[in-house]
Each structure stands twice: as C-alpha cells, then as structure tokens.
Amino acid sequence: MTTNLKIETFTLGPLQTNAYLLTVSEPDAGQNGPAKERGIVIDPGMNPGRLLERIRNIEVEAILLTHAHFDHMGGVDEVRKAAGCPVYLHDLEADWLTDPRKNGSMRWQDVTPPLSTDPAEYALDEGQTLQLLGLSFQVMHTPGHSPGSVSFLHGSHLFSGDVLFRMSVGRTDLPGGRERDLYDSIRTKLYKLNPEVTVYPGHGGRTTIGFEMANNPYTRE
Ligand SMILES: [Zn+2]
Ligand SMILES: [Zn+2]
Numbered sequence: 001m002t003t004n005l006k007i008e009t010f011t012l013g014p015l016q017t018n019a020y021l022l023t024v025s026e027p028d029a030g031q032n033g034p035a036k037e038r039g040i041v042i043d044p045g046m047n048p049g050r051l052l053e054r055i056r057n058i059e060v061e062a063i064l065l066t067h068a069h070f071d072h073m074g075g076v077d078e079v080r081k082a083a084g085c086p087v088y089l090h091d092l093e094a095d096w097l098t099d100p101r102k103n104g105s106m107r108w109q110d111v112t113p114p115l116s117t118d119p120a121e122y123a124l125d126e127g128q129t130l131q132l133l134g135l136s137f138q139v140m141h142t143p144g145h146s147p148g149s150v151s152f153l154h155g156s157h158l159f160s161g162d163v164l165f166r167m168s169v170g171r172t173d174l175p176g177g178r179e180r181d182l183y184d185s186i187r188t189k190l191y192k193l194n195p196e197v198t199v200y201p202g203h204g205g206r207t208t209i210g211f212e213m214a215n216n217p218y219t220r221e
Helices: 049-057 076-083 179-192 209-215
Strands: 006-012 017-026 036-042 058-064 087-090 122-124 129-132 135-141 150-154 157-161 198-201
Touching (some): 017 049, 017 198, 049 076, 058 129, 135 179, 179 209
Parallel strands (some): 087 122
Antiparallel strands (some): 006 017, 017 036, 129 135, 135 150
16 A cells, blocks of 8 residues: 555643644646645644644644543644544543543643533544545554543554553553553554554654564563
8 A cells, every 4th residue: 555644743732742643645636736735633632833833734634532631632622623624532532522520631730721622523433444535544442541542543553542652551540541441452452453563652752563562561461
C-alpha cells in the first residue's frame, strides 16, 4: 500500500499530550495550483494554538478521540469549530465531553478549568473501519485506562492513546479504569499486531509493538 500519508505530532497543554495530525495532499484537480491538503486530527489536546495555525488551510475531515480525558479533548471545540468537522468517540464515553466530572477536568483544577463541550457526532466501537482521507482506519476497543479507550490502526501505524506508552502503560486508577482490562487490551489485542507496527502514544515518544513486547517492564510475563 503506498500513500502519501504524513503524520505530524503536536505536544500540547500542561500534561504534554500528543495531538496527531494526519494529512494527505492531492494535486489540485485540473489546475497547477497548490496541492490541496486533507487531514484528520487525533486527540486535539489543551491549548491547541499551534495545531489550529497548522490546519488553517487544511480540509480537516474528522477529529478522532482515543478517549475523553480532558488533556485529550481540551481542544475539541476549537478544532471542531475551525474545521467544521465531526468528532468520533467510543460510546462508553458518550457523556464525558459534556461532563467535567467524567472527563477529569473537575479534579485537576491546578492545571485546567472545568471543561465541557458539545457531544461527539459519531460513536466508535470495536471492529469498525473508518474511511477517512481515502484510507482505512480500524477501530480497536482497548479499555483499561478508561472504559471507552480505543486505538486506531492504519497499515503499520497505531495510535494508542493512553493505553500503551514507550516502556510504560496507562494508569488505571481513574474513574472507570481497570487494570485487568488494560493488560488484556495490550496482550490480547495490541501484542497480536505485527511487531513492526509503529505506536504513536498519547504521551511521550513513539515506539513499536515489537520493542514493547521485548522491553516494556509492565507487560513482561
Ligand atoms: Zn487519559
Ligand atoms: Zn493523557
């Protein structure tokens, strides 16, 4: 599969959350004008100024949320308004965008005001395939860090939210978190992927499935 998919990382907000911008460019039909860029945003974190600047001339088709904690959804409404595009979120967190107690922003008042936004337009579920940018994105329900955590797989790229990090895993002590589910998600779903798949986590640097299987101290048998 050859695509001209480009992946950019914007590390945003007080918790240094990774927002990912995926773009494809197409030559302007018929004209020699500038290439037209289309994109999707995964997890528009808090203080999305740099991201908003970057997407100004991009046709953004969708905002995908790996889950609805405040550090991942903080920029949702600004990006949604700027782009005029829908938001996708797992059904189990359908009421988290509107509820600052559920998205955690009530609890960390030293880093954020209480956040509430309009609900998501579309619900995600295990096994769905999203067609965006002319590409397929597989939705994997990977609960444990939060009940509606999902990972998005496109080819050899996995966007894992706060489930799997380089040499670490997501915390399970927040409301709706469950340690048993987190390890099941990683071992029975993510670790079944090709070891060469690149992992783009919600915090920290990228890694691969194979590297984590061999080295992640939290998931070694
Ligand atoms: Zn989180
Ligand atoms: Zn996070």
